[in-house]
Amino acid sequence: MNKERMIANFIEMIKIHSPSLKEKEYADYLVTLLEEMGLEIYLDNGYVNYGGTAPTIFGKLKGNVDGKGVTLAAHTDVVEPSKGVNPIIEGNIIKTDGTTTLGGDDKGGIASIIETLRTIIENNISHEDIYLILTPCEEDAMLGAKNIDWDRVPTHMIPAKDTIVIDNAGRAGLIAHTAPSRYNFRITFKGRKAHAGIEPEKGLNAIQLASIAIGNMKMGRIDSLTTSNMGTIESSFPSNVVADLCVATGEVRGHSKETILETLEGYKKCCEDAVSSFGGEFEFKEVCDFPALKPIDDLKFAKEFAKVYEAMGVETQLQVIGGGSDSNIFAERGYNSIIIGVGMYNVHTVNESLDVNELCKTTEAVINYISK
Template structure:
């Protein structure tokens, strides 16, 4: 049913619309126009006032035609990473790519194009459906800031699907980790490095001692930790009195995450005590984890839709977070679906045309499968807080 040329043209239009994270106004206005023309009720929430980004999140609602059918939602994000200005998409054989000077922006404009084509097909074919909401977020590439400030009073859904995972169409991410940021500031004591170093306390040395005692990288199959930024000091002849460290820990297991974060915080404090320095450590949970089983309705419907389009469902777990984490954390069961983009966040990003077509087919199949009347209760899976 997919109009391949229409889908390609729309994808190209979307990726040619600049939308680096923080500068989403143009793409937000374009999407608002397109969704309104398709007959959806479109609302932009007030999150931009809180995030400082160029636009808020869009919540677009299409009333259902099947009484009693579950209410579903889809989510994609409108922003891209840099370099994402002046993208010049090219069709090379069976893939779409940039000219090599920018990203392509398939993350997540492939998801957006698939959703738009899916809704068009729904309307053109008069297919039955329950209520559908599209939650299109700003600032996903800035630590999910858009979805973290999403006005949930606008959201009305029993379960939903994020169209924003790597892997071919058919991949179903049913589990993803929570992330905790760890921000540490170490205060030592300045002194001349050549004249009286014994009077100083090197904040760099203290921080290094703490980091040397941490377990980092791959902790286990569910848990990771990383030191992302380490900065401080002024000159080689000054004992550095202040250092800032930005770190993170992730896990799909809430207890493992708690233990990992506690051990990192403890390492900073113990090293500071050892050197008679001071450590201030702040932790902040960015988003919760989620886990759903194959018995949960959201997973069942995803599997049925994948099979409906001739693919074999592949259940997987992710090591990264997405808007699915945030929205699932509000109690709305959500899985993240592969849409086939490749080499995202690089200038060699590619979008296979066959995967773009399959992603659009999947949108329609998800809507049709979810509209079947007489399904069981939605179930809530496991949502890590």
């Protein structure tokens, strides 16, 4: 692999502004680059369903060795503020001037994929079919992955089930294989409006009703694999009006669907008890935002990749993580994903940085796995 070339490619890419919903310029750049490298490309235009601008990019580099192939995956959007990135290189660390995010999440992953492909092509390395999935809008509820029209994807472009997602924060050697499902919930509390100064006794304050219900809900760490959080409480009335409406939203995430649903049922019971003692009404809605990611091969794929790292002298760690990614969406279609460390730190902040040494180790590991 060519370290200097990968760094130059990374710097070039982070200067292309590609926040969620506005990744078109970057997607065009990648399509041109990949086609020049000889990959076959298919573009899924699911973005029309959610007001985006860029397709999910499917790519294929035909192999010369029989086998089921492997898929490399990453996402094309970055977290704001990301316009006008001014990269600063200090030794092996690339960071910003503190006014923007860097975009290592996940342009570091894409730089790794591009250098992997270039190395394999230039050195005529024998390999099975290599597939790519580069999704837009991963940072915005995985909208790109959720809106892929799989029925339109040409049969020969359907990616291999074993998928290496190059999008894990932290050092090379970290291999995440399991991630939680997330359910979002919305509770609408309804009271009775009245003049707060003249006849408050005729009213029933929905904010107070919400506080009684929420105060009895267990939040934070539910158990070792389940968490919960209340994100918003909204009610906008002048102080001389008894509020008759209050809306609260939150999430429960975990690795057990049964525990998540049990937690949500507990929240409904808190609302029922509050209404029973205080009056008023409530409406409770829940939706599964993304399913859980779990290995379907008893960790065989994760352990195979760990051996590649270990042969390089890189310490490995198999991880169960608390965040979701496109892998969770692909899991419903039977994809078996591992999410590997890129060398990015302090992601989603203006203190974000990328350790090039770690990125190189991960890229070398991917090349070695593909050419095994």
